[in-house]
Amino acid sequence: MRKIYLTLILLFAISFAAEAQRAKSVILIYLDGGPAQTDTFDPKPQAGRNYHGNYKGVAKTNVEGIEIGEKLPLLATMADKYTLIRSMTHGSNAHETGHYAMITGDTSKGAVVYPSFGAVISYMLRDKYKGILPRYISVTSANSRFNEGGFLGNEYKSFDTGGRPESKMYEVDGVVNRFVNRERMDSRMAMLAEFEKGQMDKQLIDSLRGVNMEFIWGESRELFNLANEPDSVRTRYGKSRLGQSCLVARKLVEAGVPFVNVRTTGWDTHKKHFQKMNSMLTNLDKALSALLADLDKRGLLDSTIVLCGGEFGRTPKVLWEAPWNGGRAHYGKTFSYLVAGGGFHGGKVVGKTDKTGENVVERPVRPCDLIGTVYLLMGIDPYGTLPHVSEGDLPILPSLIKNDQSGGLLYEIIDIKKPDYEKK
Amino acid sequence: MKKCLIILACIIAPIVQAVASEQCRDEVFLRRAYLTVTGALPSPQESAKFLDDNRPDKREKLINRLLNRELALQYTLMHWGDILRIKSEFPSNLWPNGVQAYNRWIYEKLMNNVPYDQMVRELLLSTGSNFRDPAANFYRGFQERSPENFYANINLLFLGNRNCADNGYLCFSQIKFKSTKEWKEEIIYIDYRKELPWQQIKLADGTILQPDYNTDWREAYVNWLTSPENRRFAEVMVNRMWFWVFGRGIVHEPDDWREDNQPSDPALLKELTDYFIKSKYNMKALMKKILMSEQFNSKMAPEGTYQPQRLPAEVIVDAIASSTGRWNKYSSRVPEPFTFYPPQTRATHLGDATVSSTELELFGKVSRDVSLESQRSNALTSRQLLYLMNSSALEQRIRKSPALKKICEQYTTVEQVADAITLRVLSRRATPQEVELYNKHKADNSLSMNELAYDIMWIQINSNEFLYNH
Numbered sequence: 001m002r003k004i005y006l007t008l009i010l011l012f013a014i015s016f017a018a019e020a021q022r023a024k025s026v027i028l029i030y031l032d033g034g035p036a037q038t039d040t041f042d043p044k045p046q047a048g049r050n051y052h053g054n055y056k057g058v059a060k061t062n063v064e065g066i067e068i069g070e071k072l073p074l075l076a077t078m079a080d081k082y083t084l085i086r087s088m089t090h091g092s093n094a095h096e097t098g099h100y101a102m103i104t105g106d107t108s109k110g111a112v113v114y115p116s117f118g119a120v121i122s123y124m125l126r127d128k129y130k131g132i133l134p135r136y137i138s139v140t141s142a143n144s145r146f147n148e149g150g151f152l153g154n155e156y157k158s159f160d161t162g163g164r165p166e167s168k169m170y171e172v173d174g175v176v177n178r179f180v181n182r183e184r185m186d187s188r189m190a191m192l193a194e195f196e197k198g199q200m201d202k203q204l205i206d207s208l209r210g211v212n213m214e215f216i217w218g219e220s221r222e223l224f225n226l227a228n229e230p231d232s233v234r235t236r237y238g239k240s241r242l243g244q245s246c247l248v249a250r251k252l253v254e255a256g257v258p259f260v261n262v263r264t265t266g267w268d269t270h271k272k273h274f275q276k277m278n279s280m281l282t283n284l285d286k287a288l289s290a291l292l293a294d295l296d297k298r299g300l301l302d303s304t305i306v307l308c309g310g311e312f313g314r315t316p317k318v319l320w321e322a323p324w325n326g327g328r329a330h331y332g333k334t335f336s337y338l339v340a341g342g343g344f345h346g347g348k349v350v351g352k353t354d355k356t357g358e359n360v361v362e363r364p365v366r367p368c369d370l371i372g373t374v375y376l377l378m379g380i381d382p383y384g385t386l387p388h389v390s391e392g393d394l395p396i397l398p399s400l401i402k403n404d405q406s407g408g409l410l411y412e413i414i415d416i417k418k419p420d421y422e423k424k
Numbered sequence: 425m426k427k428c429l430i431i432l433a434c435i436i437a438p439i440v441q442a443v444a445s446e447q448c449r450d451e452v453f454l455r456r457a458y459l460t461v462t463g464a465l466p467s468p469q470e471s472a473k474f475l476d477d478n479r480p481d482k483r484e485k486l487i488n489r490l491l492n493r494e495l496a497l498q499y500t501l502m503h504w505g506d507i508l509r510i511k512s513e514f515p516s517n518l519w520p521n522g523v524q525a526y527n528r529w530i531y532e533k534l535m536n537n538v539p540y541d542q543m544v545r546e547l548l549l550s551t552g553s554n555f556r557d558p559a560a561n562f563y564r565g566f567q568e569r570s571p572e573n574f575y576a577n578i579n580l581l582f583l584g585n586r587n588c589a590d591n592g593y594l595c596f597s598q599i600k601f602k603s604t605k606e607w608k609e610e611i612i613y614i615d616y617r618k619e620l621p622w623q624q625i626k627l628a629d630g631t632i633l634q635p636d637y638n639t640d641w642r643e644a645y646v647n648w649l650t651s652p653e654n655r656r657f658a659e660v661m662v663n664r665m666w667f668w669v670f671g672r673g674i675v676h677e678p679d680d681w682r683e684d685n686q687p688s689d690p691a692l693l694k695e696l697t698d699y700f701i702k703s704k705y706n707m708k709a710l711m712k713k714i715l716m717s718e719q720f721n722s723k724m725a726p727e728g729t730y731q732p733q734r735l736p737a738e739v740i741v742d743a744i745a746s747s748t749g750r751w752n753k754y755s756s757r758v759p760e761p762f763t764f765y766p767p768q769t770r771a772t773h774l775g776d777a778t779v780s781s782t783e784l785e786l787f788g789k790v791s792r793d794v795s796l797e798s799q800r801s802n803a804l805t806s807r808q809l810l811y812l813m814n815s816s817a818l819e820q821r822i823r824k825s826p827a828l829k830k831i832c833e834q835y836t837t838v839e840q841v842a843d844a845i846t847l848r849v850l851s852r853r854a855t856p857q858e859v860e861l862y863n864k865h866k867a868d869n870s871l872s873m874n875e876l877a878y879d880i881m882w883i884q885i886n887s888n889e890f891l892y893n894h
Binding site: 109112141144155159174176177184191194195196200204209212216389 | 513514515517566567568573576586680724732758759778780782785788791793794796798799801804805806807809810811813814815816817819820823858861862865868869879882883884886887888889891892894
């Protein structure tokens with residue numbers, strides 16, 4: 001009897017989540033290396049020069065009471081569009097463990113390697129999504145510090161575009177090849193068909209090649225062609241790698257791709273921190289503000305989740321001493337994430353850090369809480385399971401059911417109500 | 425009735441024999457042997473020499489030669505590295521120094537052809553620093569360092585058992601770790617003061633282990649594991665090697681032995697296991713026996729029994745490199761300090777799953793997260809073909825190929841050029857029909873010899889003849 005009751009609750013919860021689902025896509029702007037939270041989304045102008053370093057000021061946003069880093073003036077004009085999570089924490093100061101935690105949501109230190117949340121979303125939508133573009137795309141490459149497909153396998157890893165979107169010609173691997181035009185390709189394919197006659201069974205290889213010819217020469221080719229975008233648009237996003245990658249992400253989401261990972265490197269600023277941050281923050285400010293505004297204008301922000309953050313934060317205290325000479329080190333105890341769209345509220349702040357930004361004082365948010373909420377908005381049960389080849393069904397987020405690894409899903413910034421069974 | 429059967433047998437036997445002894449052609453055997461034993465294509469010179477050799481025992485001579493080559497040792501080391509999860513970073517976190525030492529240790533065991541039982545013994549009884557006593561990395565490479573987890577991995581690796589339910593893990597409960605002042609160095613040691621387990625240690629087959637106080641309890645387990653009476657220990661390795669050669673185990677998956685997963689050919693498994701135990705666990709002899717078998721010399725299915733296999737990621741990437749003569753440069757910026765490999769390093773020799781490349785990932789390089797053979801996926805996917813069909817990366821390799829340049833300088837006719845390219849890429853000579861095809865393609869598209877050479881190499885690298893071991 002009890003079992004039936006539980007099943008009913010579960011069914012109700014799932015159908016409820018499906019109904020409330022607004023998000024169709026996710027764009028992850030991943031600041032690889034670990035961005036300084038105190039210079040971006042959680043400024044501490046009162047903490048003194050040993051903390052705020054060269055950035056004494058702040059940018060007041062269009063939402064009363066919310067301030068962000070002084071190098072982000074464009075983002076400051078649109079704080080109503082996003083929410084800042086200032087109490088992210090996982091405690092690890094090592095890149096590989098930090099990446100794994102923030103990209104999989106798993107901090108359980110178990111024996112299995114979990115897939116990235118992009119791979120999980122790709123897996124969950126494998127039957128539903130019908131487009132010719134891959135379900136999970138990285139612009140321009142995914143993080144390679146752990147096996148991103150995890151136990152789901154290679155099939156669910158991201159399609160890395162490669163190439164340089166900021167250059168004159170964005171050569172997407174396997175799609176755009178400056179040496180070969182359609183005519184040459186056709187003649188080669190004809191010769192190949194002749195060459196392979198009478199060889200091994202060709203059914204599989206021929207059908208895969210057919211799909212590819214459509215992918216290479218069909219609509220997707222135009223999609224990756226940034227030269228068609230007005231220069232004013234390209235300039236608004238910024239001509240940096242990050243800026244143009246965000247433009248690509250917008251176009252991909254518009255075409256229906258469920259998960260786009262824009263990974264940008266260089267945030268591991270142990271030395272020359274402020275010099276590097278000056279230009280990197282300007283690039284980020286342009287790219288992210290243009291992306292949010294563009295998605296909003298096109299009516300896509302409601303159905304597109306945008307996340308921005310890295311594998312951890314950086315020490316709120318500046319290391320003035322040699323050899324760092326004004327750098328910031330790894331810091332997993334507190335850091336920030338920006339979330340927007342797809343059902344996330346705007347104009348809010350979640351959690352709080354202390355005066356120097358070194359400790360979380362309110363509402364710790366753990367990796368699984370953020371990723372679990374993304375699942376929820378995408379219509380995926382965060383308490384569901386994933387199949388493992390030898391271990392059977394495993395929880396999709398093992399940490400979510402452990403008190404010391406979860407601070408609870410982010411119900412305070414979404415419209416989905418916390419189900420009764422979750423209130424302990 | 426009995427007579428009838430005998431007569432019938434007399435008629436059938438020669439037919440069966442004729443079918444079974446239907447051997448693959450020399451050029452097929454050459455490529456198959458090279459790819460299986462060394463993970464590399466034969467050089468054009470080696471191919472030509474073998475194809476022109478008329479001695480009757482040239483296949484055996486080839487196998488003997490190949491088994492003793494450095495390339496073969498390195499390729500076998502890669503198989504071991506996959507299942508022992510040798511990797512600098514997450515989740516094994518062995519770190520580059522540990523990876524290097526561990527690889528070297530296994531390499532030396534293989535080079536000296538140390539018997540399998542002895543190698544496993546040394547591995548499982550290891551203690552000491554992960555940098556100074558390389559085998560100790562066996563115990564270091566776990567996220568969850570518990571006796572249960574060590575034991576589950578040992579069961580999987582050496583008994584093919586995915587679900588061990590007995591309490592043999594107690595033998596591994598004295599293992600302790602302590603760090604040193606050296607960055608990422610740890611000492612693995614045995615805590616002799618630990619009290620004997622109050623439970624009886626009883627293994628799944630009913631064996632009761634009774635270790636003594638003040639000894640390393642692992643020894644009791646390892647003695648049982650590696651004894652010749654424990655046939656499963658030998659069977660699993662025999663079957664694993666069969667899997668390495670054919671891509672399919674006699675028991676399949678090779679690490680999933682259970683009651684309801686029986687060997688497809690019990691007699692074959694028995695014959696090979698008897699041979700392996702009798703040879704005192706001689707791994708090289710076992711490999712040779714498999715390579716000289718009817719199955720390995722057979723034609724490809726359906727005419728024969730050999731099932732084609734898509735080449736492993738590292739092998740494809742290396743084969744493209746050796747065909748074009750343009751090699752990848754491998755390095756890793758994680759973890760620090762950075763790792764740089766010498767130019768012309770083969771992907772099969774990287775030894776560290778943390779070091780990778782877009783191509784290797786694309787074709788399914790093993791990430792070494794778990795000890796399952798099935799983590800290597802040799803399935804052909806549309807993305808892989810996308811790379812082969814239309815990537816600038818491959819196109820540039822072909823266009824800038826020093827090998828093609830030389831061929832085009834050296835030869836003047838389409839036939840000669842085609843022959844030289846085919847020997848490089850497919851380890852055989854071009855057929856007259858193919859030469860005719862190339863001539864036609866050249867004329868139809870008014871191509872220069874260079875441009876024709878690019879197209880020939882392109883179709884050959886894209887062909888399933890190249891992508892598969894057949």
